[in-house]
Structure formats: C-alpha cells, structure tokens
Amino acid sequence: MGEFLLLMVSAILVNNILLLRFLGNCPFLGVSRKMDTATGMGLAVIFVMTLAGMITWLVYRYLLVPLSLEYLRTIAFILVIATLVQFVEMVIQKAAPPLYEALGIYLPLITTNCAVLGVAIINVDERYDLITAIFFSFASACGFALALVLMAGLRERFALVAIPKAFEGTAIGLVTAGLIALAFSGFAGLV
Amino acid sequence: MAATLREEFTKGFWRTIPPFRLVLGLCPTLAVTTSGINGLGMGLATTFVLVFSNLFVSLLRRFIPTQVRIASFIVIIASFVVIVELVMQAYFYPLFKILGIFIPLIVVNCIILGRAEAFASKNGPVLSLADGLGIGLGFTLSLFVLGLIRELLGAGTLLEIPVMWASFAPFAFMLKPPGAFVALGILLAFMNLISQIQARKG
Numbered sequence: 202m203g204e205f206l207l208l209m210v211s212a213i214l215v216n217n218i219l220l221l222r223f224l225g226n227c228p229f230l231g232v233s234r235k236m237d238t239a240t241g242m243g244l245a246v247i248f249v250m251t252l253a254g255m256i257t258w259l260v261y262r263y264l265l266v267p268l269s270l271e272y273l274r275t276i277a278f279i280l281v282i283a284t285l286v287q288f289v290e291m292v293i294q295k296a297a298p299p300l301y302e303a304l305g306i307y308l309p310l311i312t313t314n315c316a317v318l319g320v321a322i323i324n325v326d327e328r329y330d331l332i333t334a335i336f337f338s339f340a341s342a343c344g345f346a347l348a349l350v351l352m353a354g355l356r357e358r359f360a361l362v363a364i365p366k367a368f369e370g371t372a373i374g375l376v377t378a379g380l381i382a383l384a385f386s387g388f389a390g391l392v
Numbered sequence: 393m394a395a396t397l398r399e400e401f402t403k404g405f406w407r408t409i410p411p412f413r414l415v416l417g418l419c420p421t422l423a424v425t426t427s428g429i430n431g432l433g434m435g436l437a438t439t440f441v442l443v444f445s446n447l448f449v450s451l452l453r454r455f456i457p458t459q460v461r462i463a464s465f466i467v468i469i470a471s472f473v474v475i476v477e478l479v480m481q482a483y484f485y486p487l488f489k490i491l492g493i494f495i496p497l498i499v500v501n502c503i504i505l506g507r508a509e510a511f512a513s514k515n516g517p518v519l520s521l522a523d524g525l526g527i528g529l530g531f532t533l534s535l536f537v538l539g540l541i542r543e544l545l546g547a548g549t550l551l552e553i554p555v556m557w558a559s560f561a562p563f564a565f566m567l568k569p570p571g572a573f574v575a576l577g578i579l580l581a582f583m584n585l586i587s588q589i590q591a592r593k594g
Binding site: 220221222223224225226227229230272273274275276279280283312313314315318319322323326365366367368369371372373374375376378379380382383386 | 416417418419420422423462463466467470471473474477478493496497499500501502505568569570571572573574576577578580581582584585588
C-alpha cells in the first residue's frame, strides 16, 4: 500500500504531468480561463484517462505483444483512445444526461489531449503491472485536474488587474504556469 | 497560382507561426527545447509528419466520409509518426533517446490535426504541401530559437559551443520546466509587442 501512496504523491506533486512532464498543455491553456470549465475538463480527464490507461495496457499486453506488433502501439493506442472517448460520450449521454450536460463538450477534446496518450505510453515504457498502471493513470489525471483548477483560479483574478498590453492572453498565462511549476518543483524532495 | 503558393508557404513564418500565433503544439515546444539541436530535431520530425499528412489528407479528401474524417486523419498522421519513430530509432538514436515520449506524441500534436482539418481537407495537394512545409518550418524555427535562448541562458553555450564570458554563471532555471513556461511567455509577449508597433505604424 505504501508503494501506491508513494506513486500517487509522485504522480500528482513531484512529477506533475502538466507542469513538469509537459503533457496536455493545449487544454491547460485553452480551458483554464474559467473555474467551472476547468473543473469540468478536469473531471472528464480523470474519467477517460483512468479507463484509457487500463484498456491500452490490456491491448498492449494481450494483443500487441503476442502478435509481436509492439511497434504499432502508437496507432493502436490512439485508435483505442479515440474509440473510447466516442463510446464514453454515447454511454454518458444515455445513462447520465446531467453528467453529459456537464462534461459533454470536453469529451471530444480529450482525444487530442496528449496527456492521455502520454500516460498510456509511460505505463508501457515503465513496464508497470495492470494495477500499478491503473493507479498511475488515475493519479496522473488527478495531478492534471489539480494544476488546471489552480491555474483557472489564478486566471480568473487576471480580470481584476492591469496587465501590460503585450502580455495579455496566452503570454501571461504561460508566465503564470511557469510560476506554478516553480512552486511545484519545491515538492521535489518529497519522494 | 504562384502568388497564392508563395503566400501559403510564407504565412507560417510570421503571420500564423506556430506555436506563437497558433497556440497549438505547446507540449513538445516546452519539453524538448533545452538546447538548439533538440528543438531543431523535434521541429524537423514534426515537419516531416505534417508535410506528408497534409499531402495524403489532401489527396484522399474526396474519399474520406465527413463523419469519420477525424479518425481517418489520425490514422494517416499516426502512420507517418510510426515511420519517423522507426527511422529515428535506427539512424539518430541519441536524439531519439532525448526526445523520448514526444516522438510518438507527434500524433496528438494539434498543429498537424488542425492543418489537416482546416486546410488540407479543403485544398489541393500542391497548396497543402506548401502549407504543411511553411507551417512545419515555422514551427521548427520557433523551437530552434527557443532552444537557443534557453541553452544560452541555462548553460552558456550555443549549439554546445561555449560563448559566454568566463565568469558567467549559468542560469539553470532556464533548463528546468518552469523556465520553459516563462521563456515562452516572454518570447510571446515580445512578438506581441513587435506586432503592436507594426500596427501603430501601418
């Protein structure tokens, strides 16, 4: 159990997938302008990434490895993720309309969120077993959501301050992300 | 025809240069630009995929049904990414090791899918080729410049040749992840400033 706790702390704080591994930065800057969109995106990513981490691991272990098609993993994973996202979208729409209302518009965006594919590849590269892979995917997604929500909280404040004209929009967003990343690198000694 | 061709090619260098004007493809931009060479390598790998995916999407645009176009584009892009991955592994192994996970992740670089969707699926193969090459080289240029700046400040070298004075203390922050965000943010603000001055003159 201690091992999993360590993995969790490491994935959320020490090696935060957004700030220190640089995966999933497009949605990070794209949907972090408002708190509620950031929360919606964060939840959708936690849901999809955990599922995708599990399924891509199974596909790799029981389909690609026996057929020695490991070099096709990039194509296989992206297809699995695209199909999964579409499928999740349909299931949620039928089974839980309120949830669909909340997450619906973020789901298609997740297909091209490189964090999802990135985590799938890290799972395989690090030779995690199934349980560890699921745990790692879940923890990474939580780290993503945490950074996204923190960023949205800060960006909402930008409306209240005078920002130099050249820094408006993405530029100040990037500098802020840098400062959050700097704060997160303070966790480096934890694990 | 020649004029539009030149226009489609050159727009990638300033007017719509990624990742500054098109805020897409940030992950590789931030992650691999710890030196000029790394930025250049990543940029060229992306350009290769972008040029060929644009060409093939454009050639196949009449055969791909609209409903499944995104999935089809992704399969085309992924095929070229696998080619790049295998070629780099065989001939540029040290660079392949450094760029690591970001090579397979070219698949989900939004610039490539964005160009397939916004340009190549609507235009002929020659124009799409020019568009892919222009945007790709613009992206390479951005990564190269950002890499050079970070390398200069973070290690005091340019393309691995020491150029700073002897007592220069390297600014290690620039090579760390937070430095990547800050460097890109300041560079973007600088470009905005130039555009504003141009607009005031014009």
